[in-house]
Ligand SMILES: Nc1ncnc2c1ncn2[C@@H]1O[C@H](COP(=O)(O)OP(=O)(O)O)[C@@H](O)[C@H]1O
């Protein structure tokens with residue numbers, strides 16, 4: 001499903017952000033990517049959905065080599081990958097409904113279908129009463145949930161979540177983790193990047209630890 | 217088109233800048249069209265003034281007219297009496313008309329204004345006519361403008377060439393300004409574009425709204441510019457009395473065809489401008 005072969009990423013500084021990364025994530029797996037801040041977790045996720053290109057090495061996602069993928073195919077692939085960005089990346093001038101609907105609009109879903117799916121997802125994330133709000137009017141935790149809603153509304157094959165509980169209090173953190181588990185049970189491959197040791201306590205899931213750009 | 221609502225200020229600035237760019241270009245075209253129109257008209261007709269020794273009575277005028285109508289291509293425009301000539305001079309002098317108050321008698325001659333068509337009368341007609349009329353006992357002098365027009369036409373040819381080059385440069389300048397204006401709109405939504413692409417929007421999905429927007433901006437900018445130009449034209453024809461030599465110069469506005477063409481062109485410029493700006497962005 002996701003394979004990285006000898007991936008290096010250098011942003012131009014002395015120390016590369018990622019070096020010699022070999023990683024295979026099977027279809028339907030749930031993987032935590034952990035490590036201290038600056039370890040390269042975000043960069044790793046970015047490489048998987050091709051927001052960054054590796055300096056060298058190969059990345060295969062859903063059978064496609066990202067080094068050789070065409071512009072159009074990349075768009076199609078990204079529609080199968082839901083991403084919860086560390087900084088959410090919500091559109092500030094569109095309300096909650098419109099932000100979530102965006103993921104379906106770009107695919108060209110008919111409007112009644114978009115409405116139905118967005119409402120369903122917002123209910124699932126307890127955001128129904130925030131539908132008309134604009135991102136700046138929401139708390140960090142609410143924005144995070146909108147970001148998750150946008151990522152899962154299209155039932156992606158892969159969900160990449162970058163510090164999805166970074167802005168949440170303990171109660172909400174547990175709620176979101178339960179949600180991610182549920183999405184996983186429905187068949188989605190889930191990668192969660194987190195620097196929080198708390199989150200990993202007692203988990204039986206696979207943990208990939210990064211340090212200074214290397215898998216340890 | 218929710219986007220137009222979202223970035224109202226950027227759009228207003230954009231349309232404003234475009235309007236100015238278009239206005240300069242259109243104003244130039246208006247001047248050019250007028251010069252063209254005028255030379256064409258002047259090239260075919262020629263005006264002649266027949267000055268009388270004394271104020272003629274209507275019988276004298278009728279006689280002269282009869283004599284004139286023998287020649288093909290002659291049109292009598294108007295008779296200007298001594299009083300008319302004085303009035304027109306006063307009007308031209310405006311505030312300085314007081315200078316004329318000291319005159320005991322009107323020194324201005326009465327005249328008959330006529331035009332000759334070169335197509336019908338031939339090149340030699342003005343000279344023949346002048347010779348013949350000046351033999352008459354009531355006629356003092358005959359003036360016509362051909363010499364001057366001939367020289368003028370040579371200059372016009374040069375102006376036309378310069379005009380086409382200058383117009384082309386203005387067109388490029390307008391396109392450049394407009395491309396940069398649209399780039400500003402696109403940059404103001406750089407983040408949005410990035411997010412759209414990250415969630416899987418195709419290039420077309422992202423680009424097409426900008427192209428439509430650019431075309432609409434172009435159309436609005438062009439329309440505003442044409443409207444401003446029309447206002448300026450109205451003010452010009454009501455306030456300014458332009459006359460060169462004997463030929464009075466009446467300004468014409470752009471014909472409906474040219475207006476339609478210019479509007480279409482502003483849409484196209486908006487479209488090309490957004491395509492160019494997007495090309496650099498993606
Ligand atoms: N766009 C970038 N340009 C330059 N350096 C970057 C960029 N993105 C990340 N880095 C560097 O790469 C390293 C890893 O960053 P990141 O992947 O964000 O770490 P993490 O998510 O684990 O905190 C850091 O040293 C960071 O400064």
Ligand SMILES: [Mg+2]
Pocket residue numbers: 041042043086162
């Ligand atoms: Mg990070």
